[in-house]
Amino acid sequence: MKTYLITGGAGFIGANYIHYLMKNKQNIQIINLDNLEYSGNPENLKEVEELSHYRFLKGDICDRELVCQLFHEAEIDYVVHFAAMTHVDRSIESARPFIHSNIEGTLTLLEAALEAWETDGQFPGSKKFLYVSTDEVYGDLRAEGYFTEDTPIAPRNPYSASKASAEMLVRAFGETHGLPYHITRCSNNYGPYQFPEKLIPLLIHNCLRHAELPIYGDGQNIRDWLYVEDHCSAIEAVLKRGKPGAVYNIGGHNEKTTLEIAEIIVDYIHDHHDPAVTRDLIRYVADRKGHDRRYAIDPRKTREELFWKPSVTFETGIIKTIQWYLENTEWLSHVVSGEYLEYYERHYGSKTKPDAIYNVPYKVDTLRRRVPCL
């Protein structure tokens, strides 16, 4: 019997990971530690909350007393550390909460794991600390090439800087104290339960309410999209077969521009759900500051060492995702309440006013005249 401590298990990827474990693993216990801040949502886990091998603990990873007590009371084998502030735009607006949660929170967990697991400089073979990081730590990739695990770390926004810093702490605890760890760096995830501040759920949500679809800059920024369940299976592969102290890239070679994503979503909703949703909803708005142009993962090491590969193509995954949101409008309406509306107005209110850079309805010809690189 293995006991997993999952931090941030009520968030998007954490909740999907818990569902994945419940479906695919037997003889495990799960403790979910989550502070239920704005994007952590107990509704994401209502199917599992009554299960005897699942325990939810509302608490903050920065709360040393609570975290140490938890490690002493429960025989934790695996820490899978998702809990983090994750939205780049929010980190640009205010960096400090990212430093607190993502760096200090990670340090608290590392100290507690060290204290509970180490005896005379030795760690039992069953213990593992897996830090869920991001491809954003590599910074910006221009048109050519891919991020490999050897690409130098060069984060370019406060969020990715905080993730890179936390990685360094994990590594330092491994090198200094021998704490058994893995680090995973995954590309952009999408799928059920994603909070609609991120591109894909935001676009779907806005289509459903016939609101404008804000596209930053020229819409040509590229992200490498991975269906969230494939991220979950990769984490399992790392826990099972990963080398101690190794970093693994996770990605599926699904590069798409922001504009392509918007068009795919609009067209699907137009054809299958609501003909009133058209590409006319797309609006070019002022760009994100320091916006990384392209991310693209080379997942070869993970494939070859761990025998992992994604099982969901982008074409299938995006339809599953749109359908999930269409079927879960109640979930959506619950999460887009007070705090979300305030954030939305703060962040997009001024962007979509007439002085925004590309505040023109989407028309390729108009756009070509304004954006020379198209």
Ligand code: DAU
């Ligand atoms: O690469 C992994 C990372 O992916 C994760 O570590 C982050 O936690 C996650 O938020 C995500 O970061 P991005 O900044 O790439 O995701 P986001 O959904 O915010 O934006 C995706 C792209 O879409 C990016 O080029 C910015 C653009 N965008 C985003 C929003 C919210 C728009 O054009 N309009 C928008 O309104």
